[in-house]
Amino acid sequence: MAENIKGKFLDFIARNFMVEIDEIPLDESLIDEGIIDSFGLIEIASFIESEFGILVKEEQMTRSNFGSVHLIVDFVKGQES
Amino acid sequence: MCGIAGIYNAAKISEDSPSTTEGMLSALVHRGPDGWGTYRTDQVSLGHVRLSIVDIEGGHQPMVTERYAISYNGEIFNYIELREELEQKGIRFQTNCDTEVVLKSFEVYGAEALSRFNGQFSLLLWDRIERRLLVARDRLGIRPLYVLQLGKTYYFASEVKAFDAIKGYQRSLDMHNLFEHALLWNTLNDATVFEDIRSLPAGCYEIYGEDTFPKTFRYYEIGESTPPASPPSFKQAVGEFKELLQDSITLRLRSDVPVATYLSGGIDSSVITHLTSRIKADQFKTFSVAFSDKDFDESTYQQEMVAHLNTDHTEVKVNYEMINRTLSDAVYHLERPIFRTAPVPLFLLSEEVNRQGIKVVLTGEGADEILFGYDSFKELKLLDFWRKQPESKLRPLLIKRLYPHLQHYKDSRQFGMMRMYYEGFLTNITNEMASLNIRVHNNKAIANFFNKDFKLSFDHQGLLGKIKQAIPDNFSSWSLLQRNQFLEIKSLLSGYLLSSQGDRMSMAHSVEGRYPFLDHRLIEKVFHYPDSYKMKILKQKYLLTKAFEENIPSVIVNRPKRPYMSPDLKSFFVNGKLTESAEYFLSDPVIDNYGIFDKKYVGRLINKFKRKLPENIGYRDNMLITFLLSTQMCCHWAENPKKEKLNYSLKTTDIIDC
Numbered sequence: 001m002a003e004n005i006k007g008k009f010l011d012f013i014a015r016n017f018m019v020e021i022d023e024i025p026l027d028e029s030l031i032d033e034g035i036i037d038s039f040g041l042i043e044i045a046s047f048i049e050s051e052f053g054i055l056v057k058e059e060q061m062t063r064s065n066f067g068s069v070h071l072i073v074d075f076v077k078g079q080e081s
Numbered sequence: 082m083c084g085i086a087g088i089y090n091a092a093k094i095s096e097d098s099p100s101t102t103e104g105m106l107s108a109l110v111h112r113g114p115d116g117w118g119t120y121r122t123d124q125v126s127l128g129h130v131r132l133s134i135v136d137i138e139g140g141h142q143p144m145v146t147e148r149y150a151i152s153y154n155g156e157i158f159n160y161i162e163l164r165e166e167l168e169q170k171g172i173r174f175q176t177n178c179d180t181e182v183v184l185k186s187f188e189v190y191g192a193e194a195l196s197r198f199n200g201q202f203s204l205l206l207w208d209r210i211e212r213r214l215l216v217a218r219d220r221l222g223i224r225p226l227y228v229l230q231l232g233k234t235y236y237f238a239s240e241v242k243a244f245d246a247i248k249g250y251q252r253s254l255d256m257h258n259l260f261e262h263a264l265l266w267n268t269l270n271d272a273t274v275f276e277d278i279r280s281l282p283a284g285c286y287e288i289y290g291e292d293t294f295p296k297t298f299r300y301y302e303i304g305e306s307t308p309p310a311s312p313p314s315f316k317q318a319v320g321e322f323k324e325l326l327q328d329s330i331t332l333r334l335r336s337d338v339p340v341a342t343y344l345s346g347g348i349d350s351s352v353i354t355h356l357t358s359r360i361k362a363d364q365f366k367t368f369s370v371a372f373s374d375k376d377f378d379e380s381t382y383q384q385e386m387v388a389h390l391n392t393d394h395t396e397v398k399v400n401y402e403m404i405n406r407t408l409s410d411a412v413y414h415l416e417r418p419i420f421r422t423a424p425v426p427l428f429l430l431s432e433e434v435n436r437q438g439i440k441v442v443l444t445g446e447g448a449d450e451i452l453f454g455y456d457s458f459k460e461l462k463l464l465d466f467w468r469k470q471p472e473s474k475l476r477p478l479l480i481k482r483l484y485p486h487l488q489h490y491k492d493s494r495q496f497g498m499m500r501m502y503y504e505g506f507l508t509n510i511t512n513e514m515a516s517l518n519i520r521v522h523n524n525k526a527i528a529n530f531f532n533k534d535f536k537l538s539f540d541h542q543g544l545l546g547k548i549k550q551a552i553p554d555n556f557s558s559w560s561l562l563q564r565n566q567f568l569e570i571k572s573l574l575s576g577y578l579l580s581s582q583g584d585r586m587s588m589a590h591s592v593e594g595r596y597p598f599l600d601h602r603l604i605e606k607v608f609h610y611p612d613s614y615k616m617k618i619l620k621q622k623y624l625l626t627k628a629f630e631e632n633i634p635s636v637i638v639n640r641p642k643r644p645y646m647s648p649d650l651k652s653f654f655v656n657g658k659l660t661e662s663a664e665y666f667l668s669d670p671v672i673d674n675y676g677i678f679d680k681k682y683v684g685r686l687i688n689k690f691k692r693k694l695p696e697n698i699g700y701r702d703n704m705l706i707t708f709l710l711s712t713q714m715c716c717h718w719a720e721n722p723k724k725e726k727l728n729y730s731l732k733t734t735d736i737i738d739c
Contacts, residue, residue, distance in 0.1 A: 015685070015688075015689065016689065017526070018526075018529065018530075018682055018685040018686055018689070019529060029505070031501070031502055031505055032505055034522060034525040034526050034539065035526060037502070037522075037523045037526075037699065037700060037701050038489070038498070038499060038502040038503075038523075039489060039697075039699030039700055039701065040699065040701070041495075041498035041499070041501065041502055042489045042495050042498055042699075043699070044498075045495065045498055056497075057497075058493070058494065058496055058497040059497065060497070061496075061497020061498050061500070061501055062497065062501065063501055063504065066498075066501060
């Protein structure tokens with residue numbers, strides 16, 4: 001299931017932020033890497049809400065949950081279970 | 082306002098220099114449709130196209146005295162006072178124009194004359210005795226001047242497109258400079274996006290003589306004046322500021338033709354129009370851009386001011402289709418890639434101004450830079466406050482007060498995301514790049530879009546190093562906001578707003594913009610006021626607000642600050658399809674032909690919006706489409722220069738000085 005979440009998420013990042021899937025860093029911050037800007041974060045939150053039905057609470061919007069692709073996947077997985 | 086061109090070779094200019102000069106002038110004729118002239122001697126050729134504003138009958142150029150020949154573009158607003166000073170020294174004048182004052186000032190003061198000028202100008206001054214060419218530009222770089230070196234010959238022109246007239250020369254983009262431009266919205270120092278073409282730095286002059294290399298001298302730098310031992314009280318500062326701004330406007334209303342003002346709906350242009358009305362007894366014309374898309378339209382505020390002052394107002398209403406249709410013509414004039422379509426409506430506005438016979442307009446540029454008006458100043462102040470207590474829960478809450486026109490900043494549900502975004506800047510925001518750190522960060526993704534053959538990658542340390550070279554010695558003694566002010570003026574204002582959005586968009590239709598907030602006396606005075614006078618807590622342009630809150634309708638004074646913007650992406654997509662023009666410029670064969678971009682990435686951007694045009698479109702996607710299109714159009718115009726012709730019946734001057 002995690003792989004499915006990861007696949008969907010990477011596909012979204014590639015499509016929306018116009019990068020190659022194999023160029024998306026998995027363990028670094030998408031903000032720090034310049035792949036997304038502030039509006040990009042909002043787009044990610046909207047995607048998680050619409051795709052996985054998860055409403056991200058303000059206190060969950062932290063680097064420990066959103067600091068990398070792997071952390072985001074873990075966060076989504078944790079919320080779904 | 083006018084256009085200038087010139088050629089210099091220390092040994093001898095080539096025999097076709099007169100025809101090359103005429104060719105260069107023909108590309109500048111929109112800057113000066115009222116007449117043209119040339120001057121030549123063995124080492125130099127000067128050309129001039131004239132927009133007659135002061136001393137309509139006299140004042141033809143190039144103008145020659147015993148010592149000098151000059152081709153000069155612009156205005157010296159204090160020419161009356163300078164003339165009086167010179168007359169007291171026994172200097173006699175033959176015309177009433179400011180060009181002669183410039184010439185005689187150089188005769189008396191030498192290059193030191195530049196420090197006496199209060200104006201906006203670029204000039205080519207040939208010393209007939211010393212056989213040297215002095216080229217100079219105003220303090221802020223309001224008027225342009227470009228330099229191209231080919232072998233041992235130097236070419237000078239008000240606009241880059243004039244160089245297209247040089248036989249055997251073809252403009253091409255410099256990819257490293259283009260990437261720097263993409264990161265900062267301007268190239269640093271004297272670079273341009275074109276190979277081999279430099280921009281003469283603002284506040285500098287250069288001497289071209291027998292030496293192998295020209296020498297560059299700086300006669301002005303932002304913040305060069307000595308700060309007062311103790312600052313004035315806020316009340317005193319308000320008084321000084323009002324007086325200086327009024328005087329700046331009085332000087333800038335000097336003209337032998339009618340002067341109008343632009344009204345944007347914000348406080349800056351409203352104050353200028355208000356102060357203009359205090360000087361002008363008769364009703365005068367005002368002009369505004371309005372938008373069919375309500376998200377961009379500010380006409381309610383514009384109309385408030387029109388009703389308040391009873392001006393003779395004209396509104397040009399702009400829609401998506403007009404922006405799409407006009408972008409290419411605008412790019413022809415602005416000569417570099419742009420990141421927002423905002424210059425395009427100003428191009429359409431100056432067309433209307435010209436149609437109504439107006440040659441001079443006052444506008445509000447500069448207020449945001451000198452009075453901390455941009456949200457980038459708020460952003461910086463907030464981050465500096467937060468970084469001192471990074472664990473604070475309360476300090477980052479101020480993020481909600483940034484960018485009031487952007488919904489996601491206000492939205493409490495999104496606050497956590499915004500806090501996370503800004504956290505990354507806490508450690509570097511006080512370095513020499515100040516808020517440029519954020520701009521560069523947001524723009525660096527553009528690297529992916531360039532053709533991979535160029536191997537462009539973001540080099541933060543390299544850029545920081547270049548910025549360190551460009552800052553003055555006293556930079557570190559300034560506050561963070563003052564440092565940011567310097568950087569904003571040097572990057573966005575001088576190289577982009579005054580150039581692409583200012584000079585080039587108004588001069589495309591022979592309209593001269595004048596900028597009262599950019600009087601150097603005002604800049605220096607305000608620069609040294611305490612930061613809190615300019616931004617009180619997070620209230621921008623506090624000094625300006627307090628100085629004029631009694632004179633401007635309160636709905637304008639109290640409205641949230643919003644930048645002037647126009648529709649970007651929405652102008653180029655209709656019913657899920659790119660417009661015909663955008664489709665052409667972003668098509669695979671045209672991308673391949675110019676070789677600048679990676680068509681796979683361009684295709685992804687197009688596909689993203691072919692599926693659906695969302696209600697909210699982020700900064701980056703708007704920027705990308707405008708950047709891609711305008712870069713392609715730049716390439717088009719560099720390869721296909723327009724062939725304009727000079728009207729020989731308007732030739733006023735033809736001097737051969739051999």
